[in-house]
Amino acid sequence: MAVKDYMRQRFLPHIWCAGCGHGIIMGNMIRAIDQLHMKKNDMVVVSGIGCSSRMPGYLDFHTMHTIHGRALAFAMGIKMGQPELNVIVPMGDGDALAIGGNHLIHAARRNVDLTAIIMNNSIYGMTGGQYSPLTPTGKKATTAVYGTDSKPFDVAALAQGAGATFVARTTTYHVQEMIDIIKKAIRHKGFSLVEIMSQCPTYYGRKNKLGGAVQIMESFKEETVKAGSKKAETSPELIKRGIFVQEDQPEYVETYLTLTEALQKAAKKQPGEPQGGHHE
Amino acid sequence: MKSGTIFIQGNEAIAQGALYAGLQFFAGYPITPSTEIAEILSEKLPKLGRKFVQMEDEISSMCAIIGASLTGLKVMTATSGPGFSLKQEAIGYAVMAEVPSVVVNVQRGGPSTGMPTGVAQGDVMQARWGTHGDHSIITLTASNLQDVFLMTVEAFNLAETYRTPVILLFDEVVAHMREKVEIPKPGEINVVERLRTSVPEGTNFHPYLTREDGRLPMSDFGGVHRYNVTGLVHDMWGFPSNDPKVAYDLLHHLVDKLENKADLLARYKEHYTEDAEILLISFGSAARTALHMVEQRRERGLKVGLLELQTLWPFPRQLIRSMCEGRSHVLVVEMNMGQVCQEVRKAVIRPERVYLANRFDGASISPADILNVLNMIRGKGV
Numbered sequence: 001m002a003v004k005d006y007m008r009q010r011f012l013p014h015i016w017c018a019g020c021g022h023g024i025i026m027g028n029m030i031r032a033i034d035q036l037h038m039k040k041n042d043m044v045v046v047s048g049i050g051c052s053s054r055m056p057g058y059l060d061f062h063t064m065h066t067i068h069g070r071a072l073a074f075a076m077g078i079k080m081g082q083p084e085l086n087v088i089v090p091m092g093d094g095d096a097l098a099i100g101g102n103h104l105i106h107a108a109r110r111n112v113d114l115t116a117i118i119m120n121n122s123i124y125g126m127t128g129g130q131y132s133p134l135t136p137t138g139k140k141a142t143t144a145v146y147g148t149d150s151k152p153f154d155v156a157a158l159a160q161g162a163g164a165t166f167v168a169r170t171t172t173y174h175v176q177e178m179i180d181i182i183k184k185a186i187r188h189k190g191f192s193l194v195e196i197m198s199q200c201p202t203y204y205g206r207k208n209k210l211g212g213a214v215q216i217m218e219s220f221k222e223e224t225v226k227a228g229s230k231k232a233e234t235s236p237e238l239i240k241r242g243i244f245v246q247e248d249q250p251e252y253v254e255t256y257l258t259l260t261e262a263l264q265k266a267a268k269k270q271p272g273e274p275q276g277g278h279h280e
Numbered sequence: 281m282k283s284g285t286i287f288i289q290g291n292e293a294i295a296q297g298a299l300y301a302g303l304q305f306f307a308g309y310p311i312t313p314s315t316e317i318a319e320i321l322s323e324k325l326p327k328l329g330r331k332f333v334q335m336e337d338e339i340s341s342m343c344a345i346i347g348a349s350l351t352g353l354k355v356m357t358a359t360s361g362p363g364f365s366l367k368q369e370a371i372g373y374a375v376m377a378e379v380p381s382v383v384v385n386v387q388r389g390g391p392s393t394g395m396p397t398g399v400a401q402g403d404v405m406q407a408r409w410g411t412h413g414d415h416s417i418i419t420l421t422a423s424n425l426q427d428v429f430l431m432t433v434e435a436f437n438l439a440e441t442y443r444t445p446v447i448l449l450f451d452e453v454v455a456h457m458r459e460k461v462e463i464p465k466p467g468e469i470n471v472v473e474r475l476r477t478s479v480p481e482g483t484n485f486h487p488y489l490t491r492e493d494g495r496l497p498m499s500d501f502g503g504v505h506r507y508n509v510t511g512l513v514h515d516m517w518g519f520p521s522n523d524p525k526v527a528y529d530l531l532h533h534l535v536d537k538l539e540n541k542a543d544l545l546a547r548y549k550e551h552y553t554e555d556a557e558i559l560l561i562s563f564g565s566a567a568r569t570a571l572h573m574v575e576q577r578r579e580r581g582l583k584v585g586l587l588e589l590q591t592l593w594p595f596p597r598q599l600i601r602s603m604c605e606g607r608s609h610v611l612v613v614e615m616n617m618g619q620v621c622q623e624v625r626k627a628v629i630r631p632e633r634v635y636l637a638n639r640f641d642g643a644s645i646s647p648a649d650i651l652n653v654l655n656m657i658r659g660k661g662v
Contacts, residue, residue, distance in 0.1 A: 062501040065510040073340035077347025080331045082502045106336040260326045
C-alpha cells in the first residue's frame with residue numbers, strides 16, 4: 001500500500017513546520033509497517049505530548065494521544081489488555097527523557113513488548129524552543145539563553161542500562177537504515193528503543209545558527225558513524241548509529257500469561273480449593 | 281468467586297466487590313491505608329486469568345488502567361491522599377476521553393503526607409475538583425462493609441453506563457475494620473457490561489457521537505474500528521479541534537451527562553428520618569457514629585434522624601433540599617473542616633439552620649463530639 005493509505009487524510013495537513021524531521025520518521029515508520037505486512041487493526045500507536053506526539057492522529061491505526069510523559073504507562077495497559085496487539089510509542093526527547101524518564105526505564109526493566117521511537121530533535125518544539133535533557137552541552141534554547149548548563153543523557157546507554165533488549169540509533173538523514181531498524185524493532189519480542197535524531201530548524205536550528213533542515217541533516221551525516229565500522233574506531237568523537245543491543249530475554253506479558261495459565265490449571269486440579277486463600 | 285457470608289476487612293470488601301463487578305485489570309502502587317487492595321488482587325486476579333500489575337508510581341497506575349480500559353477491560357486502581365493527588369492529571373484525561381475506570385481513594389489525614397494511619401474525610405472536594413478545568417465526576421462512599429461491596433459494584437456499573445471515571449471515596453476506618461459481608465450469588469446484583477457499538481466494519485464509527493439516549497457505545501482497541509483518543513478538545517471523530525462551538529458542546533456534554541442526572545445518581549440511606557425534627561447528614565465511617573448517636577437520642581425521646589449519603593458527587597442537591605425542608609435543625613457530621621456542610625448550606629432553603637459537627641485530627645469522631653453540638657444548637661449548652 002502507498003504511504004497515504006495508512007493515513008487519515010481528512011486530518012491533514014499536519015501541524016509540523018516546514019523542514020521538520022518528524023514527517024520523515026512518520027513516513028518511514030509507515031514504510032516499515034507496510035514492508036512487514038502488518039494489519040492496521042493489529043496496530044496501536046500511543047503518544048504523549050509534544051510535536052512528535054501529534055503523529056498518532058494522522059495514522060489510520062488504533063491511536064491514542066495521551067498526557068505529557070506517560071505514553072509508555074498507557075501503552076503498558078494496552079499491551080497487557082490485548083497482548084496480541086503491536087504497540088508503537090513515538091515520543092519526543094523531553095516527553096520520553098524528562099517528565100517520562102521513570103516510565104522509560106521501568107518499561108525497559110520489565111522488557112514489555114513495546115516499540116519506543118524517540119524522535120530526538122534536542123528541543124521542546126511545541127512550547128517554543130526550551131532545552132531538553134537531550135540538548136547537547138552548551139547549546140542554546142529559549143530557557144538556556146547562555147547555553148545549557150549540563151550534560152545530556154546518552155539514551156542508548158540509559159536504555160541498555162535499564163534492561164532494554166533492543167536498542168538502536170539512527171537519523172533522519174539515513175532513511176533506509178531507519179526503515180530497516182524500525183522493522184527490526186517492531187519484530188523484536190521485548191522492549192525495543194530506537195533513538196532517531198531529528199531536525200528542528202524552527203527552534204533548535206535557529207537558536208544555534210545551524211542553518212536550515214538540509215544543513216542539519218547533512219550534519220547528521222557528518223557527525224555520526226555506523227557502529228562497528230572502521231571509521232567508528234578511528235573517530236571516537238562521532239555519534240554511533242546502528243543496533244547496539246538485540247537479545248532474547250523473557251518478555252513481561254508472556255511471562256505473566258504463563259503464570260496465570262499455570263495457576264488456573266492448578267485450580268482446576270483442586271476444585272474444592274477456595275480461591276481466596278487465607279482471606280476466606 | 282464464591283458466594284456466601286464471609287468475615288473480612290474493608291479493603292477486601294472493595295476487592296470482592298470489584299471482582300463481582302467483573303474487574304479484569306488492576307494497576308496500583310503501595311500506599312497506606314489502601315495497600316491491602318493491591319495485595320489481595322495480586323493474589324486473586326492471576327488465578328482468574330485476569331491482569332494485575334504493580335506500576336512504578338501512582339501516575340502510571342492511573343494511565344495503565346485507562347489504556348487497558350480502551351482494550352475493552354473493566355479496570356480499577358486504588359490509592360490514598362498523596363497518590364490521589366498524583367493521579368489527578370490522568371483522571372482528567374479519563375474524564376475528557378470518556379474512559380470507564382474506577383479509582384479507589386481510601387482517605388487518610390492530610391494535607392501532604394499527613395497522617396497515613398489516621399482517619400479523615402478531607403478529600404471530598406479533591407474528588408470533585410482535583411483535576412483541572414470544568415468537568416463532572418461521580419463519587420461514591422459507604423459506612424459499612426456490605427455497602428462498601430455494593431458501592432464498589434455500583435462504581436463499575438456507573439463507570440460503564442456513563443463512560444466516566446468513578447471515585448470510590450472510602451476512609452481509613454471503613455477500609456481497615458472487619459465485618460460480616462454477604463457475597464451475593466452471580467446475577468443476584470445487576471452488573472452493567474460495556475456498551476459496544478453495533479456499527480459494522482467498513483461503516484464510519486464516530487467514537488464521540490452521543491446516541492439519542494445520551495450514551496456513547498465504544499469499540500475496543502484491536503477491533504474493526506480504528507479511531508483516535510486524545511485529551512485535547514476533540515470532535516466526534518476524536519480528532520483535536522480549536523473550534524469554539526466544538527469546545528462548547530463537548531464541555532456541556534461532559535458536565536451535563538452527570539449533573540443533569542444528579543437525582544438518578546443519588547444513592548443514600550434514611551435512618552429514622554420520617555418524623556425527625558433534627559436531621560443529621562453524614563457519610564462514611566462518620567455516619568456510623570452519627571447513627572449510634574441518633575439511636576441513643578431516640579431512646580430518650582428526641583426526634584432526630586440521619587440521612588446517610590452514598591453519592592457525594594454529583595451532589596444530590598434536590599434530595600438534600602427536600603429532606604431538610606421543615607426540620608428545626610440540620611447537623612452535618614463529617615471528618616473534615618466542613619466540605620459537605622458547605623454544599624448542604626448551598627442546597628437548602630435556610631442555610632442558617634445548618635450546623636457542623638466535625639473532627640479533623642486523625643481520630644474517629646465520637647458520639648460526644650456530636651452531642652456537644654446538638655446540645656449547643658438546642659440551647660442546652662455544651
